[in-house]
Amino acid sequence: MSTHDVEVLVVGAGQAGVAMSEHLSEGGVPHLVLERDRIAERWRTERWDSLVANGPAWHDRFPGLEFSDVGPDEFASKEQVAGYFESYAEKIAAPVRTGVEVTSVRRNADGPGFTAETSEGTVRARFVVAATGPFQRPVIPPIVPEQAGVQQIHSSSYRNPAQLPEGSVLVVGAGSSGVQIADELNRSGREVYLSVGPHERPPRSYRGRDFCWWLGVLGLWDAETPPSGAEHVTIAVSGAHGGHTVDFRALAAEGIHLVGMTGSCTEGRLSFADDLATNILQGDESLRDLLDAADAYVDRNGLDLPADPGARAQGPDPQCMRDPLRELDLAAAGITSIVWATGFAVDYGWLQVDAFDETGRPDHRRGVSTEPGVYFVGLPWLSRRGSSFIWGVWHDAKHVAGHLMTQRSYLAHDAARR
Known part of the structure; x- marks a missing residue:
């Protein structure tokens, strides 16, 4: 086992770690990036086979490199995204x-900096950047007991319909992952139930511009805090099949059984909240709000963008909204599997420093931790709404690297005076 000294240790070589490496290299800061698997591993092995990025290639990239194999208005596959970050790391000669x-990472008791224990030895570093991202521990709510006799997997373990046993499927969670998985299962011929909670439902495009562009020009990517009560509301948008606006009424018309939020399970009977219509109507309202803001922007700036009345079209409310299903006998419905698209929890068990709040979440401001010398990159709402997108990670990493380099300059000044 070896011992290695480095000024900055970056843990994780996904999009956050690669971005951090670029900014540190530009600042001439010696650093090392450690990754337990491969570069951008989660894009390779923790996504379903048909996944594509939810933003177009012109938007979901770093400034220094375009996708070589994806058109600017197309949506990159997961393999293309992983390949992109490999190419980017090679381009910037990321270490x-x-x-x-x-x-493990611990603060040194007898001097400055930190000591990291790794599978290949010890690393001593003056600064540590946690770039492991938000998708660390899949969350499956303890609702359906194992004895219910259905296979239960998290969306991060779902690959394709053939992976699941024959029979009907319940998908819990109607954000981008849950909607796309439910749609794929339905297209494969499965009978599908989709549990729909609160969500935002932006248009895929409007008046000839992708919703990513609209959020940019309207300043919504720069929102520094989520609206009150909407900290964990999911976004229902899809880049699948060339990109389209998610329409829950259309999904119901195509045969998917929509139900409210999943409640409890007793003796094989699963209950659902009476909130399906409310959740869908609130999603409709979020869409209309964005369309209204876009129209006002067009008028205010005199833009020649074509009207798009079809974006406001809305089909009739399906029966499931008017008379929602409140309980489901899993066996009688033929449900043999449940896919939980219910998000992730962070897991920083390896980072054994005083950088977390009472809930175990990173305690930071724009990635600058309460523990001096420790930084976070790659978390949702790290600095703004755009932080969870690829380009947002790049800008967050630039800010964090700038703060780190400022601290480094103070230390260098102090050392020079001794």
Whole structure:
């Protein structure tokens, strides 16, 4: 086992770690990026086979490199995204070591900096950047007991319809992942139930511009805090099949059984909240609000963008909204599997420093931790709404690197005076 000294240790070589490496290199800061698997591993092995990015290639990229194999208005596949980050790391000569797991990081008791224990030895660093992202521990609510006799997997473990046993499927969660998985299962011929909670439902495009563009010009990507009560509301948008606006009424018309939020399970009977119509109507309202803001922007700036009345078209409310299903006998409905598209929890068990709040979440401001010398990159709402998108990660990393380099300059000044 070896011991290695480095000024900055970056843990994780996904989009956050690669972005951080670029900004540190530009600042001339010696650093090392450790990744337990491969670069952008989660894009490869924790996504379903047909996944594409939810933003177009012109938007979901770093400024220094375009996709070589995806048109600007197209949506990159998961393999193309992973390949993009590999190419980017090679382009910037990022000092990445793959296949090395960081098992612990502790502050040094007898001097400045930190000591990291890894699967290949010890690393001593003056600064540590946690770039492991938000998708660390899949969350499956303890609702349906194992004895219910259905296979239960998280969306991060779902690959394709053939993976699941024959029979009907319940998908819980109607954000981008849940909607796309439910649609794929339905197209494969499965009978599908989709549990729909609160969500925002932006248009895929409007008046000839993608919703990513609209959120940009309207300043919505720069919102620094989520609206009150909407900290965990999911976004229902899809880049699948060339990109389209998610329409729950259309999904119902195509045969998907929509139900409210999943409640409890007793003796094989699963209950649902009486909130399906409310959740869908609130999603409709979020769409109309964005369309109204876009129209006002067009008028205010005198833009020649074509009217798009079809974006406001709305089909009739399906029976499931008017008379919602409140309980489902899993066996009688033929449900043999449940896909939980219910998000993730962070897991920083390896980072054993005083940088977390009472809930175990990182305690930081724009990625600058309450523990001096420790930084976070790649978390949703790290600095703004756009933080969860690829381009947002790049800008967050630039800010974090700038703060780190400022601290480094103070330390260098102090050392020079001694």
